[in-house]
Amino acid sequence: MSSHIYKKIEVVGSSQTSIEEAVNNAVAKAAESVRNMRWVEIVETRCHIEEQKVVYWQVTVKIGFTLDEN
Amino acid sequence: MSSHIYKKIEVVGSSQTSIEEAVNNAVAKAAESVRNMRWVEIVETRCHIEEQKVVYWQVTVKIGFTLDEN
Amino acid sequence: MSSHIYKKIEVVGSSQTSIEEAVNNAVAKAAESVRNMRWVEIVETRCHIEEQKVVYWQVTVKIGFTLDEN
Amino acid sequence: MSSHIYKKIEVVGSSQTSIEEAVNNAVAKAAESVRNMRWVEIVETRCHIEEQKVVYWQVTVKIGFTLDEN
Amino acid sequence: MSSHIYKKIEVVGSSQTSIEEAVNNAVAKAAESVRNMRWVEIVETRCHIEEQKVVYWQVTVKIGFTLDEN
Amino acid sequence: MSSHIYKKIEVVGSSQTSIEEAVNNAVAKAAESVRNMRWVEIVETRCHIEEQKVVYWQVTVKIGFTLDEN
Amino acid sequence: MSSHIYKKIEVVGSSQTSIEEAVNNAVAKAAESVRNMRWVEIVETRCHIEEQKVVYWQVTVKIGFTLDEN
Amino acid sequence: MSSHIYKKIEVVGSSQTSIEEAVNNAVAKAAESVRNMRWVEIVETRCHIEEQKVVYWQVTVKIGFTLDEN
Amino acid sequence: MSSHIYKKIEVVGSSQTSIEEAVNNAVAKAAESVRNMRWVEIVETRCHIEEQKVVYWQVTVKIGFTLDEN
Amino acid sequence: MSSHIYKKIEVVGSSQTSIEEAVNNAVAKAAESVRNMRWVEIVETRCHIEEQKVVYWQVTVKIGFTLDEN
Amino acid sequence: MSSHIYKKIEVVGSSQTSIEEAVNNAVAKAAESVRNMRWVEIVETRCHIEEQKVVYWQVTVKIGFTLDEN
Amino acid sequence: MSSHIYKKIEVVGSSQTSIEEAVNNAVAKAAESVRNMRWVEIVETRCHIEEQKVVYWQVTVKIGFTLDEN
Numbered sequence: 022m023s024s025h026i027y028k029k030i031e032v033v034g035s036s037q038t039s040i041e042e043a044v045n046n047a048v049a050k051a052a053e054s055v056r057n058m059r060w061v062e063i064v065e066t067r068c069h070i071e072e073q074k075v076v077y078w079q080v081t082v083k084i085g086f087t088l089d090e091n
Numbered sequence: 092m093s094s095h096i097y098k099k100i101e102v103v104g105s106s107q108t109s110i111e112e113a114v115n116n117a118v119a120k121a122a123e124s125v126r127n128m129r130w131v132e133i134v135e136t137r138c139h140i141e142e143q144k145v146v147y148w149q150v151t152v153k154i155g156f157t158l159d160e161n
Numbered sequence: 162m163s164s165h166i167y168k169k170i171e172v173v174g175s176s177q178t179s180i181e182e183a184v185n186n187a188v189a190k191a192a193e194s195v196r197n198m199r200w201v202e203i204v205e206t207r208c209h210i211e212e213q214k215v216v217y218w219q220v221t222v223k224i225g226f227t228l229d230e231n
Numbered sequence: 232m233s234s235h236i237y238k239k240i241e242v243v244g245s246s247q248t249s250i251e252e253a254v255n256n257a258v259a260k261a262a263e264s265v266r267n268m269r270w271v272e273i274v275e276t277r278c279h280i281e282e283q284k285v286v287y288w289q290v291t292v293k294i295g296f297t298l299d300e301n
Numbered sequence: 302m303s304s305h306i307y308k309k310i311e312v313v314g315s316s317q318t319s320i321e322e323a324v325n326n327a328v329a330k331a332a333e334s335v336r337n338m339r340w341v342e343i344v345e346t347r348c349h350i351e352e353q354k355v356v357y358w359q360v361t362v363k364i365g366f367t368l369d370e371n
Numbered sequence: 372m373s374s375h376i377y378k379k380i381e382v383v384g385s386s387q388t389s390i391e392e393a394v395n396n397a398v399a400k401a402a403e404s405v406r407n408m409r410w411v412e413i414v415e416t417r418c419h420i421e422e423q424k425v426v427y428w429q430v431t432v433k434i435g436f437t438l439d440e441n
Numbered sequence: 442m443s444s445h446i447y448k449k450i451e452v453v454g455s456s457q458t459s460i461e462e463a464v465n466n467a468v469a470k471a472a473e474s475v476r477n478m479r480w481v482e483i484v485e486t487r488c489h490i491e492e493q494k495v496v497y498w499q500v501t502v503k504i505g506f507t508l509d510e511n
Numbered sequence: 512m513s514s515h516i517y518k519k520i521e522v523v524g525s526s527q528t529s530i531e532e533a534v535n536n537a538v539a540k541a542a543e544s545v546r547n548m549r550w551v552e553i554v555e556t557r558c559h560i561e562e563q564k565v566v567y568w569q570v571t572v573k574i575g576f577t578l579d580e581n
Numbered sequence: 582m583s584s585h586i587y588k589k590i591e592v593v594g595s596s597q598t599s600i601e602e603a604v605n606n607a608v609a610k611a612a613e614s615v616r617n618m619r620w621v622e623i624v625e626t627r628c629h630i631e632e633q634k635v636v637y638w639q640v641t642v643k644i645g646f647t648l649d650e651n
Numbered sequence: 652m653s654s655h656i657y658k659k660i661e662v663v664g665s666s667q668t669s670i671e672e673a674v675n676n677a678v679a680k681a682a683e684s685v686r687n688m689r690w691v692e693i694v695e696t697r698c699h700i701e702e703q704k705v706v707y708w709q710v711t712v713k714i715g716f717t718l719d720e721n
Numbered sequence: 722m723s724s725h726i727y728k729k730i731e732v733v734g735s736s737q738t739s740i741e742e743a744v745n746n747a748v749a750k751a752a753e754s755v756r757n758m759r760w761v762e763i764v765e766t767r768c769h770i771e772e773q774k775v776v777y778w779q780v781t782v783k784i785g786f787t788l789d790e791n
Numbered sequence: 792m793s794s795h796i797y798k799k800i801e802v803v804g805s806s807q808t809s810i811e812e813a814v815n816n817a818v819a820k821a822a823e824s825v826r827n828m829r830w831v832e833i834v835e836t837r838c839h840i841e842e843q844k845v846v847y848w849q850v851t852v853k854i855g856f857t858l859d860e861n
Contacts, residue, residue, distance in 0.1 A: 026680040027663035029711070033447035033505065039111055041179055044208065045215055050446040050508055052213040061208035061215065068114060068131035070154075073122040075115055075131065080447070084210075085663065088680055096330040097313035099361070103237035103295065109181055120236040120298055138201035140224075143192040145185055145201065151239070153224060155313065158330055166400040167383040169431070173517040173575065190516040190578055221519070225383065228400055243307035243365065249601055251389055254418065255425055260368055263413040270424065271418035278604060279622035280644075283612040285605055285621065291309070293334040294420075318506075321739055324768060325775055332773040341768035341775065347466060348481035353479065355465055355474040364770075371502055376540040377523035378573070391599055394628065395635055402633040411628035411635065434630075435523065438540055451717065453657035461789055470656040470718055488744060488761035490784075493752040495761065496746055501659070530811055531669055533711065534698060535705055542703040552697035558814060558831035560854075563822040565815055565831065574700075586750040587733040589781070593855065604849040610796040610858055641799070645733065648750055671809055673849040674838065675845055691845065695848035714840075726820040727803040729851070785803065788820055 026088045027059065035079045040066055043080040059086040096158045097129065105149045110136055113150040127157040166228045167199065175219045180206055183220040197227040236298045237269065245289045250276055253290040266298040306368045307339065315359045320346055323360040337367040376438045377409065385429045390416055393430040407437040446508045447479065455499045460486055463500040479506040517549065517579045525569045530556055533570040547577040586648045587619065595639045600626055603640040617647040657689065664715045665709045670696055673710040687717040726788045727759065735779045738764055743780040757787040796858045797829065805849045810836055813850040827857040 034047025044061060051058065062083040069077040104117025116141040121128065134155060139147040174187025184201060191198065199220040209217040244257025254271060261268065272293040279287040314327025324341060331338065342363040349357040386397025394411060401408065412433040419427040454467025464481060471478065482503040495505040512533065524537025534551060554574040559567040594607025604621060611618065622643040630635040664677025674691060681688065692713040699707040734747025746759060751758065762783040769777040804817025814831060821828065832853040839847040 025177065025665055027678060029661040029663065031449040031451075031661075032502070032508070033449065035445055039109075039179075041215075041218070043169055047446060048213070048215055056213075058210045058213055063200075063208075066133040068118075068133075070118065070128045070130055072211040073118070073126075073128055075111075075118055078111070083661070088662070095315055096327060099311040099313065101239040101293070101311075102298070103239065105235055109179075117236060136203040138188075140188065140198045140200055141218075143188070143196075143198055145181075145188055148181070152257075153311070158312070166397060169381040169383065171381075171519040171521075171577070175515055175518065187516060221382070227376055228382070228570070234438055241309040241311075241363070242368070243309065245305055249389075251425075251428070251600075257306060258418075258420065258423070258425055266423075268420045268423055273418075273626055276591075276623040278608075278623075280608065280618045282619055283600075283608070285608055288601070296378040319459075319739075321775075321778070322499040328768075328773070328775055329443070329769075330769065336773075338770045338773055340770055343766040347484075348468075348469065350478045350480055353468070353476075353478055355461075356467055375525055376537060379521040380587075386551065389599075391635075391638070398633070398635055400629065406633075408630045408633055410630055411550075413626040413628075433521070438522070451661075451713070452718075453659065455655055459739075462757075467656060483666040486763040488763075490748065490758045490760055493748070493758055494750055495741075495755075498741070529669075529809075531708070538698075538700065538703070538705055546703075548700045548703055550700055553698075554695040556711075556833040558833075560818065560828045560830055563818070563828055565811075565818055568811070568835075572816075586747060589731040589733065591731075591799040591801075591853070593799065595795055602760055607796060618846070643731070648732070671845075671848070677815075678838075678843070678845055680838065686843075688840045688842055688843055693836040693838075725803075725805055726817060729801040730804065731801075783801070788802070 024027060024040055027085045028088050029085045030055065030064075031064070031081065031083050033079055033081045035069075035077045037077060039057045040078050040080055044076045044082055047082050048084065049081065051084050055084070055086050060085045097106045097155045098158050099132075099153045099155045101134070101151065101153050102151055103151045104130055105139075105147045107147060110148050110150055111123065113148045114152055117152050118154065121154050125154070125156050129157060133141065167225045168228050169202075169223045169225045170195065171204070171221065171223050173219055173221045175209075175217045177217060180218050180220055183218045184222055187222050188224065190226050195206065195224070195226050198224055199227060200225045236274045238296045238298050239265055239272075239295045240265065240291045241274070241291065241293050243291045245279075247287060250288050250290055253288045254292055257290065257292050258294065261294050265294070265296050268294055269297060270295045307365045308368050309342075309363045309365045310335065311344070311361065311363050313359055313361045315349075315357045317357060320358050320360055322357045324362055327360065327362050330362065331364050335364070335366050338364055339367060340365045374431050377435045378438050379412075379433045379435045380405065381414070381431065381433050383429055383431045385419075385427045386426060388431055393428045394432055396432065397432050398434065401434050405434070405436050408434055409437060410435045447505045448508050449482075449503045449505045451484070451501065451503050453499055453501045455489075455497045457497060460498050460500055463498045464502055467500065467502050468504065471504050475504070475506050478504055479507060480505045486499065517575045518578050519552075519573045519575045520545065521554070521571065521573050523569055523571045525559075525567045529563045530568050530570055534572055537570065537572050538574065539541060541574050545574070545576050548574055549577060550575045587645045588648050589622075589643045589645045590615065591624070591641065591643050593639055593641045595629075595637045597637060600638050600640055603638045604642055607640065607642050608644065611644050615644070615646050618644055619647060620645045657715045658718050659692075659713045659715045661686065661694070661711065661713050663709055664700065665699075665707045667707060668709055670708050673708045674712055677712050678714065682712050685714070685716050687714045688714055689717060690715045727785045728788050729783045729785045730755065731764070731781065731783050733779055733781045735769075735777045737777060740778050743778045744782055747780065747782050748784065751784050755775055755784070755786050758784055759787060760785045797855045798858050799832075799853045799855045800825065801834070801851065801853050803849055803851045805839075805847045807847060809848055810848050812850045814852055817850065817852050818854065821854050825854070825856050828854055829857060830855045
């Protein structure tokens with residue numbers, strides 16, 4: 022078994038619905054440019070408010086992906 | 092464009108359903124006394140347990156609002 | 162009124178659906194061996210990714226329960 | 232049972248005697264303007280020194296109180 | 302000498318020029334509603350970017366003021 | 372001299388009197404099920420308030436004890 | 442209104458003059474390869490000393506930029 | 512695929528030789544009472560000094576193990 | 582009024598009685614070699630246990646003192 | 652002397668042998684795509700366990716490299 | 722090339738003008754008793770307020786200097 | 792048994808070989824000026840890179856030593 026090397030990037034996803042969807046949106050966007058994603062670490066959760074209501078969930082995540090696969 | 096000044100207050104919202112609803116309840120309550128809310132930072136999430144089950148989601152948030160608008 | 166003593170254990174629950182369900186699963190599992198649970202503190206939220214999508218929400222929690230009841 | 236909303240304020244109490252009295256002084260002062268206080272979180276403890284001796288214990292606390300009771 | 306009680310509020314000041322001016326703007330705005338301010342703790346510094354340049358320095362501060370003076 | 376292995380458990384003690392007594396109560400309760408305790412780390416101090424006064428000091432501690440002695 | 446996705450990169454800017462210029466230098470350098478920058482978070486400030494004087498201000502920043510615009 | 516539940520315990524291992532051996536000693540001791548261990552998180556590293564030299568490496572680790580396997 | 586420069590040292594005081602006495606003992610010992618002490622910041626509180634009871638309160642403090650007075 | 656700008660990336664290296672080799676593996680892998688590396692900051696150390704023994708040391712590092720050299 | 726050993730001291734500098742000048746004042750004062758200073762880490766920034774205005778910038782820094790040079 | 796008072800100093804040791812040797816080098820250097828050292832806390836580990844390889848392990852430690860012995 023070989024030893025793996027991973028890289029982590031930091032992405033902020035947003036959603037009008039839920040924290041989970043904001044994370045999924047971040048992962049979906051990252052999937053356009055990064056392959057072999059393995060895990061997510063949730064770093065921070067914020068909301069944008071308009072007219073006294075939460076309109077966006079904004080979740081900062083770190084996404085880990087394998088560097089050594091082909 | 093003028094430079095804005097914001098104030099942040101710390102509120103704990105609760106919900107029997109979800110983290111998101113607990114945050115929305117905190118914002119709705121704050122809206123009774125604070126105008127021009129702009130953002131939420133989630134600080135801490137706890138649950139209250141009764142009879143071995145989660146019965147409340149308790150989410151501590153900081154809410155930022157504009158001080159310089161009329 | 163007596164003074165209570167609590168113990169806290171650290172558990173990681175997982176779910177394919179949501180952060181809330183991952184916490185509920187952790188509490189349900191802990192209920193098999195611990196009585197008189199009182200509260201949960203969410204410590205960390207991570208996700209496991211397969212084929213470029215989140216497949217598990219993994220939530221680390223601390224669960225507090227009463228030591229002095231019978 | 233209804234879901235509660237709490238607000239937290241940050242206060243620094245001081246005492247010439249002990250950490251506990253400094254906290255009690257902070258709570259007593261807050262009681263003049265805030266009702267329905269529920270809990271205290273000790274955030275930071277410092278001392279003021281004069282003539283090479285501790286003369287004040289200064290304890291920063293967060294005090295949580297219920298917003299939704301009448 | 303009496304023992305003092307302080308309260309701390311959290312304010313975000315901004316400036317197009319410098320971190321120091323952003324703090325001064327936060328203090329000046331707070332001075333409209335709070336008396337007997339004693340100290341500032343800088344909590345966080347962020348910038349707003351437009352057209353690839355920093356246009357605002359945004360500094361979150363905690364401001365401590367005396368509760369027990371008249 | 373042999374190399375020791377320790378385990379740490381997290382306990383919350385409470386007292387109506389002082390932080391020190393809350394810690395002592397936590398240690399006394401832990402002594403019922405754990406032998407060879409060696410040290411305490413104070414993690415967090417909170418108070419429970421009733422009728423606008425502190426009625427309980429609640430101190431979260433980690434207690435370290437030796438695993439390898441008989 | 443669409444939901445945005447942001448990426449954050451970590452850059453260290455330096456300046457012989459001030460913290461603000463170090464941040465501006467970091468942003469100017471990042472502008473060569475990243476478009477649609479939106480905000481800066483100051484993470485850490487250090488100085489390099491030579492001959493007993495500060496000769497460089499070194500500021501670590503996180504820069505957030507939009508991933509979903511064209 | 513089922514959703515797993517893990518528990519984490521905190522152990523301090525020691526060694527006269529290296530940080531790695533201190534971790535291995537902690538894991539070996541935990542293996543006497545815990546099955547299905549999956550990962551280690553290193554929390555803190557300290558050394559005990561005697562006669563002006565390091566004589567023990569003391570490493571605090573959290574060890575995660577599966578609760579739901581048989 | 583001149584601008585002051587302070588130095589901070591880190592000391593661990595101990596006491597068989599209380600946290601406050603441990604701090605006072607640390608300050609008294611520091612007074613033997615440092616003049617013009619101004620404040621204490623409590624960093625960490627631990628206890629030493631013997632025969633299943635707390636026998637020492639060990640409090641790590643930072644002590645600030647003026648460098649520029651004579 | 653010119654003012655330098657650095658970028659930091661976050662990489663997880665692994666090794667079956669030691670923490671140091673895990674770091675070296677992370678640096679060696681990063682060297683395939685990044686030039687002018689200057690320093691490493693160790694952020695987190697974890698281990699993967701199989702059959703009750705540590706089989707991989709996994710070290711998360713931040714690697715700083717110069718952006719402005721050619 | 723020899724391996725260096727550094728010591729770090731913690732100093733609080735102040736200035737009526739700016740954060741940078743407060744740091745420079747701390748370094749200048751430290752230069753009276755410490756040789757071979759190499760770097761500064763800014764730990765905390767506070768301000769002293771009088772008559773509702775910032776009158777002093779107080780910056781806590783750690784200063785690293787070489788122990789092994791002559 | 793008397794109550795002890797300790798002082799802690801912060802030192803950065805380096806080594807071309809390992810984290811452990813960097814700590815040992817820091818302790819050996821401190822031993823030239825400090826007596827009665829008791830423990831080490833590892834605070835931070837960094838590496839210096841030259842020509843794309845780690846050439847120095849730089850470990851920041853706090854060293855505790857007894858103040859009250861003769």
